[in-house]
Amino acid sequence: MREEVSDLAPDALMTRNGETFAGMHVIVDLYGASNIDDIDLVEKAMRQCITECGATLLHIHLHHFTPNNGVTGVAVLAESHISVHTWPEREYAAFDIFMCGNSKPELATSILLDTFKPTYIKTTLLQRGGNLPNVNIEPPKESN
Numbered sequence: 001m002r003e004e005v006s007d008l009a010p011d012a013l014m015t016r017n018g019e020t021f022a023g024m025h026v027i028v029d030l031y032g033a034s035n036i037d038d039i040d041l042v043e044k045a046m047r048q049c050i051t052e053c054g055a056t057l058l059h060i061h062l063h064h065f066t067p068n069n070g071v072t073g074v075a076v077l078a079e080s081h082i083s084v085h086t087w088p089e090r091e092y093a094a095f096d097i098f099m100c101g102n103s104k105p106e107l108a109t110s111i112l113l114d115t116f117k118p119t120y121i122k123t124t125l126l127q128r129g130g131n132l133p134n135v136n137i138e139p140p141k142e143s144n
Helices: 037-052 106-118
Strands: 015-016 018-023 023-031 057-064 071-077 080-087 090-097 120-128
Touching: 015 057, 018 080, 018 106, 018 120, 037 080, 037 090, 037 106, 071 106, 090 106, 106 120
Parallel strands: none
Antiparallel strands: 015 018, 023 090, 023 120, 057 071, 071 080, 080 090
């Protein structure tokens, strides 16, 4: 089943410091992380990230692996996605957060830090689609 979500901006680009681009990609590596085998906690953290970042959840799906209890999954957002894969036996979790529009994906980092209490965190921020061509995009016309 597909959900339709209307956007305020017809192309939902992100603008920061006068620069317009497709979106912000935040790559988060958690080392020495705790409770990353707890699928309910992983889902709760992802939902908190979505709310705090100002995103819109369309669908979330997580899977619990056996025997190591790792968690993998994705939250599909109107603004793009958050994905996760954990290796509890290595105390490592990889989160991938990509959002466009008015969202603030960088705010997810503090939630992940507070929830999983890693001994070390590496965060990489990437602006995606910074050299998009200028095209005149008209908003959809309302039907009568």
